[in-house]
Amino acid sequence: MNYLKKVFQKKAGLVGAIGGSLLMAIPAIPLAGFAQLNHPQTLHLTRTIPLPEQQNSPLARIEPVAGQLDIKLMNDTGDPITYQVIGDTKPRTLQAHSQVTLLDLKAPVNVTFQRPRGGLLQAQPYVARPGVLELTFNETTDLGADKNALSVEKNGTVFVY
Numbered sequence: 601m602n603y604l605k606k607v608f609q610k611k612a613g614l615v616g617a618i619g620g621s622l623l624m625a626i627p628a629i630p631l632a633g634f635a636q637l638n639h640p641q642t643l644h645l646t647r648t649i650p651l652p653e654q655q656n657s658p659l660a661r662i663e664p665v666a667g668q669l670d671i672k673l674m675n676d677t678g679d680p681i682t683y684q685v686i687g688d689t690k691p692r693t694l695q696a697h698s699q700v701t702l703l704d705l706k707a708p709v710n711v712t713f714q715r716p717r718g719g720l721l722q723a724q725p726y727v728a729r730p731g732v733l734e735l736t737f738n739e740t741t742d743l744g745a746d747k748n749a750l751s752v753e754k755n756g757t758v759f760v761y
Contacts, residue, residue: 661756664731669756672728675737710749710751
């Protein structure tokens with residue numbers, strides 16, 4: 601019986617020593633990682649998201665007439681295109697191979713557009729005359745050419761995103 605008691609005490613002491621060591625080591629692990637993060641060679645990166653006009657170059661410049669412009673949308677695709685003048689209209693549909701002119705829009709103005717089922721869309725702006733911007737839609741397979749928004753700033757700068 602004394603033998604079992606000694607074995608139990610010895611094992612309990614060993615388990616206690618190991619457990620105690622682990623408990624002492626656990627708080628040191630995060631501190632070591634924290635100290636490493638503050639090492640002088642650590643890089644501190646700051647990421648700033650550029651504004652759309654900083655990401656893209658303007659594709660055209662239109663001269664609004666009395667602060668207003670017309671935008672002619674021309675759908676040269678085989679699909680209907682859903683478009684919306686943000687803040688002015690609800691989503692509308694422009695049928696395949698058709699066109700529509702949006703009259704008397706105030707700059708700045710933003711127009712969104714998309715093909716059904718996520719089809720890629722190329723949008724090319726053209727200034728027809730002062731106050732009139734034409735936007736021609738074509739199908740594309742180039743992901744980099746895919747566009748879904750037009751923005752005309754107050755000063756007439758035209759961006760397509």
